[in-house]
Amino acid sequence: MNDKDRPWVLIGDERRSTADIEARAARAARGFEELGVRAGDVVAIVLRNDFPMVEATLGAGMAGAYVVPVNWHNTADEARYVLENSGAKVLVIHADLLASMGDIAPAGTPVIVVETPPGLVEAYPSARSAAAGPVDMIAWDSWLDSYAPKAPPFAVAPGSMIYTSGTTGRPKGVRRTPPTPAQAESSLAVMRQVGGLLPYVGRMQDVVLLIPGPAYHSSPNGWLFALLRMGANVCIEPRFDARRMLERIERERVTHVLAVPTMFIRLLALGEEVKARHDLSSVVHVMHVGAPCPPHVKRAMIDWWGPVISEHYGSTEVGAVTWCTAQEWLDHPGTVGRVVDGTEVVVMDAEGKVLPPGQSGEIVCGRATYPDFTYHGDDDKRRRSARGRLVATGDVGWFDEAGFLYLSGRASDMIIFGGTNVYPAEIESELTKLPGVADCAVFGIPDAEYGEQVCAFIQPKPGVELDAEQVRNGLAAHLASYKLPRHIEFVDSLPREDTGKIFKRKLRDPFWEGMERKI
Incomplete structure (x- = not known):
């Protein structure tokens, strides 16, 4: 594929021009309309990072419909709830996920099945047995x-x-x-600033964006489709792998x-060798989002990759x-930036x-030119999140005197120990500094x-043995005694999403079973 075929999308080892993808998306738009999808309706997708995920999303948008990307790590019950709650008019799903989740679509909802391609089967060996899907399926390619x-x-x-x-x-x-045209342009202006795109205005065909994580998440989903529409080239990894x-x-x-x-x-x-x-000199801008980054980790990345590591903070809502x-x-170590x-x-x-600088509290924000939102089917929740014209993010933090924001953690994650607030992110940051600790969840x-x-669940590095007192002693020099984990468990692995993000609820829920706690 040469320059005239730019922009393009690369997924795994297959590259297609954006023009070809948009042509297939236009077929999907017509097909969705024939199935009764109208402007404001919902098309649900249970798809891994694959071309039909891009085509279905763009096609639904051409028809004026919302796309609900369902987290395919969900249980069948969790996925079924999202489909029912969203009122999805159509479901598009990979064959192996349909086989594992079963009958998750509401009665009468058309189900279009995408054959799981070889690249995804290689990335997810569990997909192999059901990659082709049932013989009586509505097949995505022939349907298009x-x-x-x-x-x-x-x-x-x-x-x-x-x-x-x-x-x-x-x-x-x-x-x-x-969005209105003015709101759309305002959002693009913010993305150009935050995304390091200002030097590329007018030549977006020179941008090559790498999306290494699953596109059902808010941030990769938003950046992927925004940059596609801007005319950038996009690499989408089937599954995150550091070496690859x-x-x-x-x-x-x-x-x-x-x-x-x-x-x-x-x-x-990864090993120093x-x-x-690898030559990483082409990288001019790295955006990291989604969770607090331990300062020593970020400093090490800047030392390695240079001053290309940027950070932005926000939420799905704002x-x-x-x-x-x-x-x-x-x-300003530890900051998530200025407004x-x-x-x-x-x-x-x-x-x-x-509150004035230096005092911690609830982070509340908004942008007058950003399209307003509600929580589907729960306007009361939207009203509860409102703070006047602004919206509470659910995070706690503070500003310094220079106007830089810092996060303490999620309000919902906060541990109340004898009336004292304890934020897991602070403890996790110190834990990851200890020799022999690969990862942790607090x-x-x-x-x-x-x-x-x-409580701390700790995954030691391969071949390393740790004990609870060793961990507490290592933390004691940096944390107050009430912040030290009283309950520590060592595990070979922690439950994770493909990004590596830990499913903390899976660890926490058994301790609270039968007890009341908002988690």
Whole structure:
């Protein structure tokens, strides 16, 4: 494929021009309409990173419909809830996921099945037995071929309706109003700033974006489709692998990368010979999002990759609201940045009073030109999240005197030990510094005397043996005694998503079974 075929999308080892993908998406738009999908309706997809995921998302948007990307790690019951709650008119699903989840579609909902391609079977060996799907399925490729493309002008795409993780019960879909032209341009302006795209205005065909994580997540989903529409080239990995990520950057001359801190940890764990082998000089901008990054990890990445590591903070509901460069972070270690243009971010106490710099409280933010949202089917939850014209993110943090924001952690993750607030992120950051610790998860469990106590699950590095007292002694020099984990468990592996992000609820829920706690 030569320059005239730019922009393109590369998934695994297969490359297609964006023009070809959009032509197939237009067929999908016509097909969705023939199945009764109208503007404002929902198309649900249970798809791994694959071309039909891109085609179905773009096609639904051309028809004016929302896309609900369902986390395919969900249990069948969890997936069924999302499909029912969203009111999905059509389900598009990979064959092996249909085989493992079973009958998750509401009665009467058309199900279109995508054959699981060899690249995904290689990445997910469990997919092998059901890669082709049932013989009586509506097959994606033949279904597309049966429709002529929908002709422009297309409807305004309302975007993806992402279901939040549900810290206090069932997840809710963030349903945003379709953007006006002014709102769309405002969002693009923020993405150009935060995404390191300002030098590429007018020549987006020179951008090569790497998406190494699953696109059902809010951030990769948003950046992927925004940059596709801007005209960038996009590499999408079937599954994150640290070594392959370096190979991909070198081979495709990747310029922009979207990452999460766990990816940094896995990259840094590669041997020095492996790290030195790859030419990463094409990378000009790395965005990391999704979770607090331990300072020593971020500093090590900047030492290795140079001053290309940026960070932004926000949420599915409000988008990116703060941003910092590598140098700003080095000057203000631990920050998630200053407020982006056109956005308001404040820190409030429990009574709604705005707090001064240095005082920690609830992070509340918003952007007047960002499309408003509600939680699908739960307007009350939307009203509860409102703080005047702004929205509570669910995070706790503070500003310094220079206007840089810092996170303490999720309000829902906070451990209340005898009336004292303890934030797991602080403890996890110190744990990952200890020799022999590969990764960890910290959360609160019941305590008859103090209400909650700190619990830590720790994954040692291969061949390393740790004991609880050794860990506590290592933490004692840096943390107050009430922050030290009273309950420690060592495990060979922690339950993770493909990004490496830990499914903390799977560890925490058994401790709270039969007890009341908002988690």
